[in-house]
Amino acid sequence: MTQRRRSDERASGSDDRAVSPVVGTALLLGITVILATVIGTVVLDVGVGSADAPQVTLSFSVADDGGDQVVELHHEGGEPLVAEEIVVRTEQGDEYDLSSDRLVTGERTVMVNDTGDAIGPDDVERVTVVWQDPRGSTESVLGTFRP
Structure with missing residues (x-):
């Protein structure tokens, strides 16, 4: 009986562990997209802004x-x-x-x-x-x- 409990615990524990990598991957992907957008906007000077003053x-x-x-x-x-x-x-x-x-x-x-x-x-x-x-x-x- 002891073996059954361990196998049951592993089975239920593996479901909880699978959520962590999925959430982590989604967070990393979201952060990457946000950083790419911010860096692209700054580097390419894209977006709503004012005109440059005449030199x-x-x-x-x-x-x-x-x-x-x-x-x-x-x-x-x-x-x-x-x-x-x-x-x-x-x-x-x-x-x-x-x-x-x-x-x-x-x-x-x-x-x-x-x-x-x-x-x-x-x-x-x-x-x-x-x-x-x-x-x-x-x-x-x-x-x-x-x-």
Whole structure:
């Protein structure tokens, strides 16, 4: 009788042991799939994200505009700037737009507010040119000027 009990115990014990390798294999497979997805997304830069800010070199100067001094923005090199994506801010929180629709290498423009007034060097202590991602809510500072 002792032998029967041992064989019965082995038979019932083998059913419990078979579950462990199956669960372990399923967990390893799941972890592998998740890791592959994460690594693939990071390496291939796939997924919903923001556009990269334009690589551009900007400079500023003060120019005479019909007797008034205005701050000019110079595009020294790099990618073209689309005016709809550019906001010029002062330290007071005022926002200005570019006076042209597009700014490419070698061009200059003044920054104007809603009423058409340009930024004067005596009006501000700091001017910051900011690119706004058209597909998201991110911003990048492209340049800063202190007259």
